[in-house]
Amino acid sequence: xxxxxxxxxxxxxxxGAAVAAESSTGTWTTVWxxxxxxxxxxxxxxYHIEPVPGDENQYxxxxxxxxxxxxxxxxxxxFTSIVGNVxxxxxxxxxxLEDLRIPPAYVKTFQGPPHGIQVE
Numbered sequence: 447x448x449x450x451x452x453x454x455x456x457x458x459x460x461x462g463a464a465v466a467a468e469s470s471t472g473t474w475t476t477v478w479x480x481x482x483x484x485x486x487x488x489x490x491x492x493y494h495i496e497p498v499p500g501d502e503n504q505y506x507x508x509x510x511x512x513x514x515x516x517x518x519x520x521x522x523x524x525f526t527s528i529v530g531n532v533x534x535x536x537x538x539x540x541x542x543l544e545d546l547r548i549p550p551a552y553v554k555t556f557q558g559p560p561h562g563i564q565v566e
Contacts, residue, residue, distance in 0.1 A: 448507045448543055448544060449504060450495075452505075452537060453537055458505040461505070465538070466507075469509065469527065490510065490511045492509050493509070494508040511528070519557060
């Protein structure tokens, strides 16, 4: 879930959809690889937006991503995909990642620390 503050004149639904697109398959340039596969399979989707109580022009945008978007067992890949480029998005005045829930099916792809749990 992202806390979204759209620029003046940008509806919250458009801001949420833009965050979902930009943090998954969206780009502002033409990429030759776009024709190689159907991007619909990999698109993030903003499925719910709600206003933040007491904060005018701030919304919580709930975004879901298909697991196929991420490389198995790679926290780096997952975070780079979700938050890598989206924070400089011009349609937004402000953006903050508020919550992230990782499905058990994806968690199971992580191998864990190579030497067990270490206590310092």
